[in-house]
Amino acid sequence: MEHQTVSSQGAFGLMLTVHELAHQWFGDKISPVSWTEIWLNEGFASYSEALYFEATRGVDYFRQYMTWMDRDFDYAILVDDTSHVGRIFDNTVYDKAGWFLHMLRGIVGDDHFFSILQSYLEDPRFAYGSATTDGFRSVCESVSGRDLQWFFDPWMHYPGRPNYRAQWDLNPEGNGYLLNLSLQQIQQAPSTFFPMPLDIRLHSDVWDSTITVFQEAPEQNFSLRLSRPVTEISLDPDLKVLKHIDAVTRSGGDDLPSSFRLSPNFPNPFNGRTRVSLDLPETSRISAAVHSVSGSEVMEILMQQTLPAGRHLLDIDFDRNTQRAPSSGLYFLKVLVHSRDNMSLTEKILYLK
Numbered sequence: 001m002e003h004q005t006v007s008s009q010g011a012f013g014l015m016l017t018v019h020e021l022a023h024q025w026f027g028d029k030i031s032p033v034s035w036t037e038i039w040l041n042e043g044f045a046s047y048s049e050a051l052y053f054e055a056t057r058g059v060d061y062f063r064q065y066m067t068w069m070d071r072d073f074d075y076a077i078l079v080d081d082t083s084h085v086g087r088i089f090d091n092t093v094y095d096k097a098g099w100f101l102h103m104l105r106g107i108v109g110d111d112h113f114f115s116i117l118q119s120y121l122e123d124p125r126f127a128y129g130s131a132t133t134d135g136f137r138s139v140c141e142s143v144s145g146r147d148l149q150w151f152f153d154p155w156m157h158y159p160g161r162p163n164y165r166a167q168w169d170l171n172p173e174g175n176g177y178l179l180n181l182s183l184q185q186i187q188q189a190p191s192t193f194f195p196m197p198l199d200i201r202l203h204s205d206v207w208d209s210t211i212t213v214f215q216e217a218p219e220q221n222f223s224l225r226l227s228r229p230v231t232e233i234s235l236d237p238d239l240k241v242l243k244h245i246d247a248v249t250r251s252g253g254d255d256l257p258s259s260f261r262l263s264p265n266f267p268n269p270f271n272g273r274t275r276v277s278l279d280l281p282e283t284s285r286i287s288a289a290v291h292s293v294s295g296s297e298v299m300e301i302l303m304q305q306t307l308p309a310g311r312h313l314l315d316i317d318f319d320r321n322t323q324r325a326p327s328s329g330l331y332f333l334k335v336l337v338h339s340r341d342n343m344s345l346t347e348k349i350l351y352l353k
C-alpha cells in the first residue's frame with residue numbers, strides 16, 4: 001500500500017506490483033484531501049494495472065482485464081460514509097473508479113488523456129501535496145478544452161451505471177436509407193441518468209461502420225442517412241462505457257413480409273411512370289429490370305443491390321428512357337433474388353403512350 005513517500009507490499013504478484021508502483025505517483029506524490037476522495041489513489045492505481053496489460057499484452061487482453069474489473073458496484077465513486085474502513089475500501093473506489101478513468105479516456109481521446117495524467121502529476125497545486133476531485137477535473141478541462149462537469153457529477157455522486165435499451169428501424173429514403181434509433185437509459189432510482197457518448201456499430205453484409213451519438217436525455221431519438229442498408233447494430237463494441245445492455249431490438253420486426261412478393265403496379269396501364277412494391281422477408285441481393293415480350297431488356301431498375309427485409313417501392317419511369325423510347329404494349333418487370341439462387345419474380349405491366 002501507499003504511505004507517505006513510499007509504497008509497500010506484502011507479496012509480489014505482477015498485478016499487485018504494478019498497482020503499488022502506480023501508487024508512488026497516485027497516492028505518494030499526490031494524496032487525496034480526504035477519505036471521501038480515496039478514488040484519486042485507488043482508481044488510478046487500478047487503471048494503471050489495465051494500462052500495464054494493454055502495453056505488454058495488447059488491446060484484447062486489456063479489454064478482458066476491463067471486463068474483469070466490471071463488478072457489481074454498490075456505491076458512488078465519492079465515499080459518502082467514511083465511518084468504517086470496509087466501506088471506504090469497497091471495490092467501487094478501485095474498479096469502478098478505474099472504469100471512470102477509462103471512460104474519461106474514451107471521451108477526451110488518448111492524447112488528451114495521457115497529457116491530463118502528466119499535467120495533474122506536475123501541477124504545483126497538487127504535486128507533493130493533496131488533491132481534490134474538483135482539482136483533478138480542472139486539469140482535465142484545461143488540457144482537453146472541454147467542460148466535463150456533466151460527466152464527473154453523476155459518476156461521482158450516484159450509484160449504478162447506465163442500463164441501455166435501444167430500438168431501431170431502417171426505411172428506404174431517396175437513393176438511400178434512413179436509420180432511426182431510439183436510445184433509452186432505464187436504470188431505476190437511486191441511480192440516475194448518465195449523459196454519455198456511446199459508440200454505435202452499424203453492421204451490413206459488406207461493411208461495418210461506427211458512429212458516436214451523445215445521449216443527453218434519458219430517452220432520445222437519433223436519425224442517420226445511409227447510402228447502404230444496415231442489417232444489425234451493436235452498442236459500445238469497444239467497451240468504452242461501464243454499462244448494462246437491457247436489449248437492442250429492431251422495431252417492426254414482427255411486421256416483416258412472410259414471403260418474397262411483387263405486387264401489381266399502379267397505375268396500370270400507365271403512361272410514363274408506374275410503381276410496384278417488392279416484399280422481402282429477409283435481407284436480399286436484388287436485380288430488377290423491365291423486359292419486352294420478346295425477352296430483351298428495356299430498362300434496368302436495380303443492379304445487384306442489397307436491400308434489407310421489408311417493403312420496397314420500385315419506380316419504373318419510361319419517360320426517363322429517352323434513347324430508346326419504348327412503344328406501347330405489354331412488358332414484364334423481372335426481379336432476381338441473387339441471394340436465393342436467382343429466384344425470379346415477374347409482374348406484367350401495360351404501357352400506353
Ligand SMILES: [Zn+2]
Binds near residue numbers: 023045
Ligand atoms: Zn491501492
